[in-house]
Amino acid sequence: MKYAWIIVLLLIAGLFIGPLWDGNTGYVLIAVGNYTIETSLVAAVILLVLAVIVLRVIWGFIMRLVRGTAWGMKWFGQRRNSKAQQALTDGATALVHGDRRSASSAFNRSWQLRHDGTVALFASYAAAANEDYPQARKWLQHAPNPTELQLAETLFTLQQHPEQAEQRLTEIKELRQRYPQHPQLLRIALQAYEHLHRWDEVLASLTDAERLEVMTATERSELAERAYRERFLAIGREGPPALAAFWKSLSRDERRTASIRHAYLNVLKTYQLVEAADKIAARGLKRGDLKLAQLLDKQLLVAGIELRDYLQQQLKQHPEDGLLLQAMGQIAIATKEWALAERALRRASELVPSRRVWLDLAKVYSAQGNSQAALAAYEKAELGTH
Structure with missing residues (x-):
């Protein structure tokens, strides 16, 4: 405001000094009906400025009187509330x-109008x-419920x-008990x-994670698999009987959940059980609890009798199923049947080419001493080409 007044004073001084220096003060002629008013330009400007100032003073006096009345207070209050509500709506949008x-700016405008x-x-x-x-912490000082400050902090x-x-x-656990619905x-x-x-x-929180939808189904499944894998690994250190007993202690629905079954298979392979x-892989595939594509990608197949019989029966019905051929190739790798593995994986690479197929095929070629073919397979795996 101080600088504005300085500029106004400089302009007025210029209006005085300029014409006087030039020797021509100029004039303004105002004609209204039969009446005319002639005055210098400088005087006209000064009168205009004075008129504006007087009008502003009068207007301010009138508005103060109006605000002092019950009607005026109500009208201006509603106007401020309306502007504050509009700013809040703009911020939320x-x-x-x-x-x-933009939201932060709009909320700030709304706060200035209504706390x-x-x-x-x-x-x-x-x-x-x-x-x-x-800044977020400063805003929280004005929150309606001070008890929530610890949570926000x-x-x-x-x-x-x-x-x-x-x-x-410890603080996180206490807050989770107090705010179980906070995603x-x-x-x-x-x-x-x-x-x-x-x-x-993690495992104790997975049910709440699903209920509150804090992650996608895929993210939740992957987290459950990691958590159960670590749990199975820890119990498996006590020996195979302890691991089997814990698996049986799970509910039927838990044992049929793909992520939990994947974790258990992974640990069984780790401990060479x-x-x-x-049995876990074969029966999961038969009941539809497991998908062959996922077992292949995670390399969870083992060279067991029951699983091999299941895959061979399926191949008799679907001899051109690329996933079944890839599965047979992986089992053949485990039993070091390199010729069988090569035939199955080469055909799988034609039917369902993938990075996993080419990597498995490269392993077979390396075991056979065919380094050139192995290198070509590795290149295709990295490039993701057919």
Whole structure:
């Protein structure tokens, strides 16, 4: 405001000094009906400025009187609330469309017009989405429920510094008990549990992860497989009987879940429990609990009698099934039947070419001493070509 007045004064001084210096002050002629007014340009400008100032003073006085009345207070209050609500709506719309900076600006306008705790929460969320955590914390001071400050503070801190999860693990657990419906808290808790290899906590949280939809079905399945694999590995160190007993202790639905079955197969192969892995894979395929394509990609097949019989029966019915041929090729690799493996995998590479097929075929060629063919297969695996 100070600079504006300086500019106005300089302009007025220029109006005075310029014409006087030139010797021509100029004039203004105003004609209204039979009346005329003639004055100098400088005087006209000064009168105009004075008129504007007087009108502003009068208008301000009138508005003050109006605001002092019950009607005026109600009208201006409704006007401010309307503007604040519109700014809040604009901010929410911008947030939905992913424009977080515009949303933050709109929430700030709404707060200036009306100090509403809900607006402060929206503004805090927008600031956190922009990774402006200091500003997000400031907004939280105006939140309607101060007891939620600890929750928000923990969320902001772990988003900004995920490496602090180990020091705040107890706090995370307590907050999960107090806010079991909070998806963002659950997401951060799962990340912390996985980072710290707290697989029991991960498994205990998977049901809530599905209910609150904090991750996709694929992400949830992969996380469950990793967690169960670690659980099976730990129990397997006690010996095969302990591992088998734990598997049987799971519910029927758990044992039929593909991710859990994959994890169990992986650990059975790790501990070279071929007979058990053979039954789990073969019976899972027969019942439709497992998909052959996934077993092939994860290399979970073993050279067991029951699985081999199942695949051979399927090949009699579907001799040109590329996945069945690839499976037979992998089993032949396990039993070092290189000629059989080569025939099956070469045909599979024609029917269902994939990186896994070419890698398996390269392994067969290497075992046969055909380095040139092995190199060509490796190149095709890397390029993903046929």
